[in-house]
Amino acid sequence: MREVGNRRYRLVRELGRGGMGAVWLGQDTVLGRDVAVKELLLPGNVPAAERAVYQERVLREARIASQLQDPAVVTVYDLISEEEQTFIVMELIKAPTLEELVVRDGPLDVKQAATLAAQLLNALEAAHESGVVHRDVKPGNVMVPGKGTAKLTDFGIAQSIDDPRLTATGTLIGSPAYMSPERLAGGPAMPAWDLWALGATLYYAVEGKGAFDRPTTSATILAVMNERPQPRVSGPLGELITGLLEPDPQRRLGVAQAHRLIERAQHGLTGPVLTQAVKTGPVQGVPALSGLPDSGPITPAPITPAPITPAPITPAPPVVLPPAPRKRRPVALILSATLTPLFLVGALVSLYLTVFKPMFDNMGVGGLPDGPASTAAMQPVLTMGPDGDIKEDVLNMAFRNSCLNWVPAKRAPKIEPKNRVGCYGAHDTEYLDSVLANSDIEKDVPNPGAEELTKIGGTGCTRTFLSDKVTGQDKEKTLRYWVIIPTAEAWKVKTNNGYRHSDRLIYCFVGKADGSKLTEPLLKN
Known part of the structure; x- marks a missing residue:
C-alpha cells in the first residue's frame, strides 16, 4: 500500500484514471477520514524541460481552488509534491457523475x-x-x-496545464x-x-x-x-x-x-x-458517454474559423425516461393525439385544475395562495430594492444555495460566496421558498403595493413553513422565518444590454428562533 505526504495518506485503491492522472481512495491517518487523492500523470510526449512548469502551475491553481467557498466546489484539503510527483488531496464524494x-x-x-x-x-x-x-x-x-x-x-x-504559452x-x-x-x-x-x-x-x-x-x-x-x-x-x-x-x-x-x-x-x-417527454421506462440506446476515448493527447490540425452554413441537424426522437418520484404526470401523456376534441377540452380543464392552478397559486399568480398569511414565527416583513431595507443586489443568487451564514435584517451586508455553505455544517439560515408576485417580469405592470405583496408573500412563505417540507417539532416556537418583498423601485422594468427584467420575487428564509446555528438541513430535498 503506497503512502504519500510523509506517510499521512495511504492510497487504498484506484478509483479511476484519465489522460491527466489517477484518482485514489485514500485514508488520512491523522484525521481518520477517507479522502480522494489525485495523482498527476503527465502525458508521455510532454517535454522533460516543461514538466516542472506544468506541475508548478497545477499546484498554484489548486491552491487558489482550495480557497473557493462554494457548496458546489469539491474541497481541496492538501497539496503534495514529492519525488517529482504531484498529489492533490480532496474531499471524497460518494456519488455518481x-x-x-x-x-x-x-x-x-x-x-x-x-x-x-x-x-x-x-x-x-x-x-x-x-x-x-x-x-x-x-x-x-x-x-x-x-x-x-x-x-x-x-x-x-x-x-x-493546457496553456499554449507553456508549450510548443x-x-x-x-x-x-x-x-x-x-x-x-x-x-x-x-x-x-x-x-x-x-x-x-x-x-x-x-x-x-x-x-x-x-x-x-x-x-x-x-x-x-x-x-x-x-x-x-x-x-x-x-x-x-x-x-x-x-x-x-x-x-x-x-x-x-x-x-x-x-x-x-x-x-x-x-x-x-x-x-416534457413522458417518463415511462428505461432509456434505450443511450451510450455510456465519457467524452472521447482516452487515447492520450489530441493534436488537432490548425483551424481557421470561418462562417460556414451549418449542416441541418435532424432532431432525435423523444427520449423515453424512467418514472420520476413525486412528480406530476407530464402533460404529453394527457394530450395524446388520439383524444377527441371534446375529451381534449376536458383534459385541458383537468390539467389546469390539477397542475397549473396549484403552481400559479403558489407563485402568487392569479390570486393569493390558500392558507394563513402569517404565524407567530414570522418576522417583520423586510423590503428589497435600491431604496429598501436590503439592497437589491444583496439577495442576488441567495436562493440558489439553500444554506447561508447570513441573517435577513435592515442594511444586511451583501451575500458573498463565503456565506454560502453546506447544509450539514453550522449555518444561520436556509432559503425557504420564493413566491413570484407577477409572472410578467419583462412588462410594465402596476405594482400591487406593499400590503398586497405582504399578503402574497406571507401566505406563500407561511404555507411552505407549515408544510412537511420543513422538519422539526413545534416549529412556530423553535423556528422563525422572514419574508422579503420588492420595493416599488425594484418592481420597475429595467433594460440592461437589451434585456428587460424586474425584481418581482418575494424571498422566504428560515432559521432558529433563538438565533443559534443550525447544524443540519431543515428542509427536505
Whole structure:
C-alpha cells in the first residue's frame, strides 16, 4: 500500500484514471477520514524541460481552488509534491457523475436540470471571481449526490496545464466536445470557456447525449466550430442552453442573464412543462458517454474559423425516461393525439385544475395562495430594492444555495460566496421558498403595493413553513422565518444590454428562533 505526504495518506485503491492522472481512495491517518487523492500523470510526449512548469502551475491553481467557498466546489484539503510527483488531496464524494447518472436513469427533467444549472453556475462564478477558469466542465466532472448540492470537480487541476504559452508541442488535452470554438481556435483562457462548456453539459443532462459527440475527433471539432444544436426542451431552459452555446464569446449569454433564465425555469413559467417527454421506462440506446476515448493527447490540425452554413441537424426522437418520484404526470401523456376534441377540452380543464392552478397559486399568480398569511414565527416583513431595507443586489443568487451564514435584517451586508455553505455544517439560515408576485417580469405592470405583496408573500412563505417540507417539532416556537418583498423601485422594468427584467420575487428564509446555528438541513430535498 503506497503512502504519500510523509506517510499521512495511504492510497487504498484506484478509483479511476484519465489522460491527466489517477484518482485514489485514500485514508488520512491523522484525521481518520477517507479522502480522494489525485495523482498527476503527465502525458508521455510532454517535454522533460516543461514538466516542472506544468506541475508548478497545477499546484498554484489548486491552491487558489482550495480557497473557493462554494457548496458546489469539491474541497481541496492538501497539496503534495514529492519525488517529482504531484498529489492533490480532496474531499471524497460518494456519488455518481452526471454522465453516469444520465446513463443509468435517463435525462433530467426541467426542474432538476434548472437546479443543477444554478448550482454549477454559482460554482463557476465563485471561481471566476477568484481568477480561476475551470477549463474542463463536462458531465464526467460533475458529481450528483442523492442529497445536497452537486459538486464540480477538478478545479484548476485537470485543465490547468493546457496553456499554449507553456508549450510548443500544440498538444490539446481534454474533451473537444466540451471545448468552446474560440478555445479550439487557440484563444486565451477566459470565463466564457466555462459558460460554453456549461451549456454543452446541460444539453447532455436534458438530451441524454452530447451536443457535439461524433465518431472521430476531427468530426467532433468540426461540429463544435460549425453547428448550432437546438435542444428539444423549450422555454427558459432551452433559451439558457442555446444562449450558452453561442459560438461568439462576445454575444454568449452572460452570468446575470443565465441566472434570470434559470430562475424562470425553476418556477416553470413557460412551455417546458408542455413539451416534457413522458417518463415511462428505461432509456434505450443511450451510450455510456465519457467524452472521447482516452487515447492520450489530441493534436488537432490548425483551424481557421470561418462562417460556414451549418449542416441541418435532424432532431432525435423523444427520449423515453424512467418514472420520476413525486412528480406530476407530464402533460404529453394527457394530450395524446388520439383524444377527441371534446375529451381534449376536458383534459385541458383537468390539467389546469390539477397542475397549473396549484403552481400559479403558489407563485402568487392569479390570486393569493390558500392558507394563513402569517404565524407567530414570522418576522417583520423586510423590503428589497435600491431604496429598501436590503439592497437589491444583496439577495442576488441567495436562493440558489439553500444554506447561508447570513441573517435577513435592515442594511444586511451583501451575500458573498463565503456565506454560502453546506447544509450539514453550522449555518444561520436556509432559503425557504420564493413566491413570484407577477409572472410578467419583462412588462410594465402596476405594482400591487406593499400590503398586497405582504399578503402574497406571507401566505406563500407561511404555507411552505407549515408544510412537511420543513422538519422539526413545534416549529412556530423553535423556528422563525422572514419574508422579503420588492420595493416599488425594484418592481420597475429595467433594460440592461437589451434585456428587460424586474425584481418581482418575494424571498422566504428560515432559521432558529433563538438565533443559534443550525447544524443540519431543515428542509427536505
